[in-house]
Amino acid sequence: MSLIEILKTLANENRLTILEWLQDPEAHFPPQKHGDLIEHGVCLGAIARKLGISQPTATNHMKVLVNAGLVTLTRNSNWVYFRVNKEAISLFLDDLQTKVAPQK
Amino acid sequence: MSLIEILKTLANENRLTILEWLQDPEAHFPPQKHGDLIEHGVCLGAIARKLGISQPTATNHMKVLVNAGLVTLTRNSNWVYFRVNKEAISLFLDDLQTKVAPQK
């Protein structure tokens, strides 16, 4: 995904917060009965509840984050799990630095 | 300015391009009769013309960039000059890295 698309993805308070939470799921979410926070990821409902937004809105935010490549999605029966994509974030930060601070 | 405000500022193709150009004004703008590109900055009209947008639209983009602290503004008679604020950009990049890639 292009630099500008990733910037648009992050230029939203809720999405930025979600990404921050997903960096360290155990620090921000209660244990899940149906899937390990680290191994499988954080499920959609937990994110929606913690943010205090409706489930469809959360679905949409996660779609944007996945599209930008910042988060990966795993399905297991009727659950959807999300994990941060650290490599993509690292690439993005490098790109951004090259673009807006090339002297470094 | 807050991290999220800066992200919103950069999440626009034209503004991102302007910031890139202002990193190295001599590489992107012709010499100015009325003010040195490096010493004083790039004047508004030059930015509007190069982007192919109207002057009021350029004024608005520059206002956003200045508000975010990424660019500084200097007035001289009827000209307005803009220069990149490298320190602010550097701080922003650090902030962002801390937020979305804290393990580094």
Added chain:
DNA sequence: TTGCTATATAGCTTATCAACTATATGTTGG
């Protein structure tokens, strides 16, 4: 089966953004 939970999809509303035109103000040069 029935009901509960998890997620997806559709459709709507409101807010924000990026662009424009028109116009005003102020500066400079002839």
Added chain:
DNA sequence: CCAACATATAGTTGATAAGCTATATAGCAA
């Protein structure tokens, strides 16, 4: 002084975004 230029401001429009409700689908559990 007047014309040309630089920028600012006001107001409008069209597109996109973020939220919601209502509803559909699918899995699980009693």
